[in-house]
Amino acid sequence: MENLEFQLGEGESTSFWNHHWTGSLTLADQFPRLFRLSNNPGGSIKSMGTWNDGVWEWNLEWRRILLDREKDQVSALLSSINNFKLVKGKPDGWKWKLLPDGCFTVKSAYKAICDGVCAPQQKNHALSVIWNAPATHNAKVTAWRMMCGRMATIDNLLKRQVPIPNSEIVCKLCYLEDEDTEHLFFSCQKSTEIWYVILSWLGVQSALPSSKTAHFLAFINLGRKKDVRFLSGAWICVVWCIWKQRNRCIFDQGSWIKEKIVAEIKSRLWGWQKTFQMGSLPSDFRSWFEAVSLVD
Numbered sequence: 001m002e003n004l005e006f007q008l009g010e011g012e013s014t015s016f017w018n019h020h021w022t023g024s025l026t027l028a029d030q031f032p033r034l035f036r037l038s039n040n041p042g043g044s045i046k047s048m049g050t051w052n053d054g055v056w057e058w059n060l061e062w063r064r065i066l067l068d069r070e071k072d073q074v075s076a077l078l079s080s081i082n083n084f085k086l087v088k089g090k091p092d093g094w095k096w097k098l099l100p101d102g103c104f105t106v107k108s109a110y111k112a113i114c115d116g117v118c119a120p121q122q123k124n125h126a127l128s129v130i131w132n133a134p135a136t137h138n139a140k141v142t143a144w145r146m147m148c149g150r151m152a153t154i155d156n157l158l159k160r161q162v163p164i165p166n167s168e169i170v171c172k173l174c175y176l177e178d179e180d181t182e183h184l185f186f187s188c189q190k191s192t193e194i195w196y197v198i199l200s201w202l203g204v205q206s207a208l209p210s211s212k213t214a215h216f217l218a219f220i221n222l223g224r225k226k227d228v229r230f231l232s233g234a235w236i237c238v239v240w241c242i243w244k245q246r247n248r249c250i251f252d253q254g255s256w257i258k259e260k261i262v263a264e265i266k267s268r269l270w271g272w273q274k275t276f277q278m279g280s281l282p283s284d285f286r287s288w289f290e291a292v293s294l295v296d
C-alpha cells in the first residue's frame, strides 16, 4: 500500500527474521544460512539486542561458533540493519503518509480512496487475490462484496437509504460504536481480539491497519512469499466467520464467544486446506488446532 509506511518503534511486534522491516526481502531471505544458525529464529527485533546507556546494541546469538565466511555474512547483515533506529518505548506501527502527523485514520484512508490517491491497482490486486484464494465460493463472494462496499452492513444500508431505526445502528458485537464495515471487521474490539488470536496461532506478531484493503494486503504478507496463498484463505475465513456470527447475534439471538469463533475459523480452514491444498501445513487436526506456525 503506497500510502502506508511501516515505522519501527522498539521492535517488539516485528519479527527480526521474518518480517519485511528492512526492505522488500526479509532478513531470512537475504541471509538464509544465518537464519538457520540463529538461536532465536522466531524472535522479535527487540529480543535481538539490548539498550546500553540509551544506545541500542545488537546481540545476535548462534547455535554454534561461526566459520569465517559466516562471520563475514554477519558483518554484512549488521551493516544493513545499523541504519534502522529503534525507538525505546514506542510501539511499531503504520504511518499514514497522507496526514501531517502520520496517524492512520479510517477517515483519511476513505478520503484517499475517494480522491483516487490510493493506487486503484492495490484494490484490484486485492480483489484478484481474493478470487483466486483457496476458499469456498460463498466465503469469497462475502469477502469480495465487503471489499467493494456491497455488504449489508449498517453504513452501506444507510447509503442505499434503507430506513434503519437509530437504536439499530450500533455495532451488535461491542455496543460501543456505530456499525460500519471497517469498524465491524477491523477496529471493533471484539473482532480485533479474533485477529490477534489468529495471528498468534500463525506464530506472527504484527500491527494491522484498519482500512480493509490495507488490512488484507498487510495480512497476506505476514509470512513468506509461499504463505500468501494460505494467508489469503485465512483472511477470507476470518471475515466470513465474523460476518456469520454477527448475523447470528442479530437474527438468532446468538452470542459472541471468542473461543467458539476461533474454533470455527480453524475448523473451516482445516476443511479448506484439505480441499484446496494450501501447502505444507500440519497434517493432523490436533496439531493444526494448536498452531499453524508460519515462523519455523
Ligand SMILES: [Zn+2]
Pocket (backbone or CB within 6 Å): 171, 172, 173, 174, 175, 176, 177, 183, 184, 188, 189, 190
Ligand atoms: Zn463493535
